[in-house]
Amino acid sequence: MRRLCVALGAIALAVSAFAAEIPPSDRRSGYDFMSRETRAMQDDDTANPGMLSVLEGGTLWTRKAGGAGKACADCHGDARTSMKGVAARHPSFDAARGRPVNLEQRINACRVDRQGTPPLAYESRELLALSAYVARQSRGRPIEIAVDARTQPFLDAGRATFHRRQGQLNLSCSQCHDDQWGRSLAGNTIPQAHPTGYPIYRLEWQAVGSLQRRLRNCFVGLRAEAYEYGAPELVDLELFLMWRARGMTFEAPAVRP
């Protein structure tokens, strides 16, 4: 416990010099902080377990569902062209809901509004598969988040969450990921928290998971109460993180330790 306090104290001291946003030239994907072996796992589609989810998503893409008897492909055609860049532009503003929605919510909106079928549960195998399949079509594309008068308030809310001290550890996201990236925390190098490859295959999970699952992990790590899946606060934070990573190359399905 004493060691813990010392470690946290060191972090608190180090963050007293409040850092600004990471300059574009210094931004690095979490990929750059991984071991050679984990990078190799991501680079080889025949070794990347996230590709199993992509494969399943491809099957679901053409499967008819719901009362409308329609498949994703019936409206969107070949995902390889129609979905190119789409994941790299989410969260994006949804006029009907009057706020940004993330990729999973966009997929579920399609299911409910167009296919006439109940939404898929967050972190369900099917929703992860569909989002992995759609996200795969953005691999190699730059992250582009449109900011306008409609999205600005949500982006600001996400930024505020990123900078707010939270939980029993009283730490903000920024204090680790803006100020301490590249340093070690236990066996890990602290990354810059750019969501360049979600959904990811995380070795710790031994499974594919969404950005919201990862963010909820962080809140638990801070000993803060995690927002529920789909909570506006989490979507706003996703929006801010994607905007913060704007211009970086999308790499889904990424592998992370």
Next chain:
Amino acid sequence: MDDRCSRRRFLGTAAGAAAGFGLASVIAVEPARATPSSMQDAIRKVAGAATLTAGRVKLELPPLSENGNAVPLAVRVESPMTEKDHVKAIHVFTEKNPQPDVVSCHLGPRAGRATVATRIRLADSQTVIAVAELSDGSFWSDRASVVVTLAACLEGGP
């Protein structure tokens, strides 16, 4: 039973790290040369009374792994892989996992090369042993030590 205990200890440490978040908890590196008896028993099950000779086998593992859930492993055995002289089987064992057996691969001259690769779980920093069984009845082996670091940001809570 010993192995099960070390697994529990590992899980306990992991949970502590998850709760502590900032606590540096890299498992101490010990040159674990002494092979626990359960692993010896497992090796004896495949090799019987035969002598295990170091050599001909190359066990490839990263010396440091950032997550014990998926550690890449490759085994290469020097062999012409002919009808007369080939590798019949490649076995992998660990000394500190809950059970010593990892994988047993059965191959023959039709493999062309005596090379296999997979990803394994390591519950702790430890020594891994690969044993090759040749068509002439001889057994060869190689060993490698892996340091498994614990992640700071483990998933926990609801």
Next chain:
Amino acid sequence: MANVLINVPRQAKRGEVIEIKTLVSHPMETGYRRDQLGREMPRDIVRRFVCTYNGTEVFRADLHPAISANPFIVFSTVATESGTLTFRWTGDNGFSMTESAAITVD
């Protein structure tokens, strides 16, 4: 529903040693973990993987809980003749999965 990813060259020269990579979706639950309520999670693993080439077994692996989730197995075989490579995974709780790939050998 289990998914399988197999990487086999479609074409090979007779006598060439080809590398085969396989990935199958499976949790490989070890039987040593407990869930959040403290209940033991029963073992659920793939126990055996077999590859046959035109009906003849060319590779077999017996898997234990120390094999990572979504087992990844890489091995090799000599391209002897055109035909079919069949891959079969079997395991706990009646798990069975079969996939095949065609190869042209010239």
